């Protein structure tokens with residue numbers, strides 16, 4: 001079993017369990033993966049980042065959590081910058097090339113639009129998007 005954070009077009013996020021990654025895709029194709037808030041089938045896998053608190057912990061601890069999240073993201077970003085290859089605007093192409101040609105097992109990161117990201121997901125290419133603080137670049 002695998003747990004995904006899902007995000008709906010209504011903006012709500014929620015967690016759901018699936019048999020496996022293909023299980024989610026199959027359910028989504030049949031429009032059986034539905035938002036628990038509005039019932040829409042326009043749901044997709046949401047941001048994946050380690051140890052982020054779920055939305056259900058919200059508000060009272062919000063400020064503290066935001067600080068923690070920020071610290072975790074900085075750490076996560078440092079890890080990615082150190083271990084992954086920055087392909088910048090070529091991310092979508094590189095991700096496809098890795099998926100289809102299996103030419104390298106090195107992780108990559110870069111930029112993709114939400115549309116490109118959802119295209120990759122529909123092709124079965126696992127991508128994760130994380131909030132990235134552009135201001136701290138340069």
Ligand SMILES: [Zn+2]
Nearest residue numbers: 008010035038
């Ligand atoms: Zn919804």
